[in-house]
Amino acid sequence: MSIALEDGRLRLAGDCGVEEAETFLSMLQQHPGLAVDLAEVAALHTALLQVLLAFRPPLAAAPGEPGLARLLLPLLGR
Amino acid sequence: MTMRSLTGTGMTEDGMDELLAQFLVEAPELAQQLAEALLALERMPGPGQALDAAFRHAHTLKGSVQLFDLPPLAGLLHAAEDLLGALRAGDRAPDAAALDALMAAAGAVEGWIMGLARDGAGIGLPAEAAALGARHEAALRALLDGPAVPAAAEPAAALAWLPALLAEAADPLAEARSGSQPVTALHYRPAADCFFLGDDPFGLLRRLPGLIALRVTPRAAWDLESFDPFACNLDFAALSTAAPEALRQHMRFVADQVEWAGVAAAEPPASPTVAATRDPGQRLLRVEAARIDGMMDMVAELVVAKTGLAGLAREAGGPATPLGRSLAARGAEIDRLVAGLHRAVLGLRLVPLAQAFRRLPRLARELSAQLGKPVALQIEGEEVEADKSVVDALAEPLLHLLRNALDHGVEPPEARRAAGKSEAGRITLSARRQGDQIQVTLEDDGAGLDTAKLRRVAGERGLLPPAELDALDEAAAMALIFRAGFSTAAAVTGISGRGVGMDAVRAAIEALGGRVSVASRPGQGTSFRLTLPRATVITRVVLLRLGEARFGVPIEAVAETLRLPEAAITRLAEGEAFVLRGRALPLLRLSDLLGLPAAPAGTERRILVTAGPAPCGIAVDGFAERLDVMLRPMGGLLAGLPGALGTALLGDGVVLVVLDLDELAGGAAAPLPEAALS
Structure with a gap:
């Protein structure tokens, strides 16, 4: 499972594919203001990126993978 | 003109004073931007960003001028706006006559506004302004009936995504350019149902070879109420330094959704990159320089005051006593905080070098016409930041170096042709940051320094005894031009020979705590390098x-x-x-x-x-x-x-x-x- 609610944050991990988009969306909608932890993310599908861009949840942790962090953080305005 | 006439009527003195103060801050910038946009327009005549910018600046400036009683300025700007409007509407071709008149008018406007800003509110336009303004105004009005634009194809409105991408990616772009890497831009507009086809645009672009910048924008406003996670509502724009073939290969499966554009090795000065760095935006706060200088003075005193603590710690017995030890520890902490405060205040004073580079394109244009030497001035790294005092003080030496490069460096077109070079000289001004320093290089592709001549002239002027002159190596011989009393121009020309030689440049740079060096190759050109502290240290x-x-x-x-x-x-x-x-x-x-x-x-x-x-x-x-x-x-x-x-x-x-x-x-x-x- 690559999306989990842990310690009051939404943790995404590993390869987050398009099939996770709906789960991710509904979790964010159910818990507005929930922070998202991307530390363990290896790959992020466009569909998930799109959810992040649309809902702009607070970020608990940036991706640990430097290449992804460099690309993603500016997009999220960090 | 008196204070009374400049403050207009119908408002309280206070409200008016505030408006005036704001005007005096903003108007010089607008005037400068207007002139720059016109320069850019000259380089790329026709409808587009430069023309739009020129029109907008003229319009805004006219609006603020009208608040005050400055008829020649308002009239002139009105005429300029009308002509620019006609150019924009395509009623008139943006030919040399129109641009020359506009630039002359913009020059007058800028001169007057600078005068107002410099002299403050109490002093108005110079006496001859009315006559001069009327003349410029008449010239502009006369041009309104000029030849119309031949019906030309709109320049690819399709590339509308490019300016925003370039503006946002100013930093990586500048870096790629400083490494002379060719840059390719692409715009990828995935189909809305692309996820169902197995496409992952972000994943695809993340693996794009040579990716240096990525911009992602929603195609339509987000509908958070009924959000469809499986419909792609994103557009992607990217910059890459990889070869175009490799990029096309990478994007081959979505080729029909991709638009390509090459990015010029250097952007003209009025590029979106620059516009973006200058755009004050909503989040910026204008603060009077004097207030920051006041903070800086306090930091300077703090730096000195904290040294007293070390003495106290010693008096208290140094590391041998608890009091001495804890004083020393507190001292170390205050050291750290003061250093942080110093850095923070210095950061407030950082401004882009563009401010020192602004006058150069126009100077190059004027001198080039005056000397009959066509030349292209290329500017890179204007987004590099340095302390305002450094940037302000750099403007004058740069003007001089540019004059010198045009006057003495670049050869006349005939000589260039004979030497197998292009007729137009090339002058490159580039800046980059190196740690706590900035490096500014002005390079021409002219004749280079003639060291034999330098030695001879230095000998004639008695700068060094002949034996020492002969003993100088090439580099030291080139450095002779920085000596006081040296000027290589056989005849003092109106352009370089104003009694300020390269020694003045050297003195100015050294006064900033920097140094200047020169390198040159016969027949290939000369390069002056200024190395300066980024800020007071x-x-x-x-x-x-x-x-x-x-x-x-x-x-x-x-x-x-x-x-x-x-x-x-x-x-x-x-x-x-x-x-x-x-x-x-x-x-x-x-x-x-x-x-x-x-x-x-x-x-x-x-x-x-x-x-x-x-x-x-x-x-x-x-x-x-x-x-x-x-x-x-x-x-x-x-x-x-x-x-x-x-x-x-x-x-x-x-x-x-x-x-x-x-x-x-x-x-x-x-x-x-x-x-x-x-």
Whole structure:
């Protein structure tokens, strides 16, 4: 499972594919203001990126993978 | 014009004063931007960003001018706006006649506005403004009926995504350009149902070879109520330094959704990149420079005041006692905080070098016309930031270097053709940051420096004895042009020869704590490199005593301090010398160097040995403590003082002059013959 609610944050991990988009969306909608932890993310599908861009949840942790962090953080305005 | 007429009517004095103050801040910027947009328009005539920008600036400026009683300005801007509007509507072609008239008008507008900003509210437009304005206005109006634009195809509106991408990616783009890497831009508009086809646009672009920038924008506003996670609502734009073939290969499966654009190696000055860095935006706060300088002064005092803590810790018994230890620990913490505060305040004063580069494209244009030498000026790295004082002080030397490059560097077109070069000269101005320093290079592709001629001229002017001139290597011979009293122009021209030579450039750069060097290859061009501190830095100085006065010397300039008995000093015909570890060093007196009375001779001398390749001894009356100070360039009355690096404010309010030993001793200390003391 690559999306989990842990310690009051939404943790995404590993390869987050398009099939996770709906789960991710509904979790964010159910818990507005929930922070998202991307530390363990290896790959992020466009569909998930799109959810992040649309809902702009607070970020608990940036991706640990430097290449992804460099690309993603500016997009999220960090 | 008086204050009364400039403040207009119908408003309270206070409201008007505020408006006026804002106008005087904004109008010079707008006038400058108008002129820049016109320059860009000249480079790329036709409808587009430059024309839109010029129209907008003229319109905005007209609007703010109308608040005040400045009829010539308002009238002129109105006419300019009308003509620009006609160009925009395609009613008239943006030909040379129209652009020349617009630029002349913009020049007049800028001159008047600069005058207003400089002289403050009390002084109005110059007496001749009305007549001059009317003349420009008539010229603009006459052009309104000019030839219409031939019906031309709109320049690819399809590339509408490009400017925003370039603006957002200014930094990586500048970096790629500084490495002369070709840059390709792409726009990828995935189909809305692409996820169902197995596409992952973000994943695809993440693996794009040579990716340096990525911009993602929603195609339509987000509908958060009924959000469809499986419909792609994103557009992607990216920049890459990889080869176009490789990029096309990478994007081959979505080729029908991708648009490509090559990005020019260098952007014209009115590029979106620059516009973006200048756009004040909503989140910026205008603060008077004086307030920040006030903060800076307090930081400078804090830097000095904190040194007192070290003394207190010693008095309290140093590390041996608990009080001494805790004072030392607190001292270390305050050191750290002061350093952080210093950095933060310095950060407030950082401005882009673009401000120093602004006048250059126009100067290049004017000089190029005046001298009959076509030239292309390319500017890179204008987004690099430095302290405002550095950027402000850099403008003048750069103007001079550019004049020099056009006047003496770039050859006339015939000579260039004969040498197998393109007729138009190329001048490149580039800037980059290197740690705490910035490096600005002005390079031309002209004839290069003729060192034989430099030697000859230096000989004729008696700058150095012939034997020494012959002994100079090529690099040292080129450096001759920085010597005071040197000017290579056989005839003083109206352009470069205004009595300010390269020595003035060198002096200005050194006053900023920087240095300048020159490199040149015959037939290929000359390059001047300015290396400058990015900001005022905290400098550790050694305090010297000379009579009652104290002076500072940067600690890097001092190799060691000595106490020598009189007997160890040898008197030579030319002066004095002493031997340090088997090496004979000339001994100078600081009192002589500064033209101050000497102290009566004692039984021993306190001597400072300078660091560097040619050390010498400098006799002083004594040494005091070492201090951290914030060094400022010499300003005001002291600006021309030779031998001084700058000043620093001491804790007791005394202004300390920090000496430039190289410059002071450079002229006086002739190298000793090796045998002198043996």
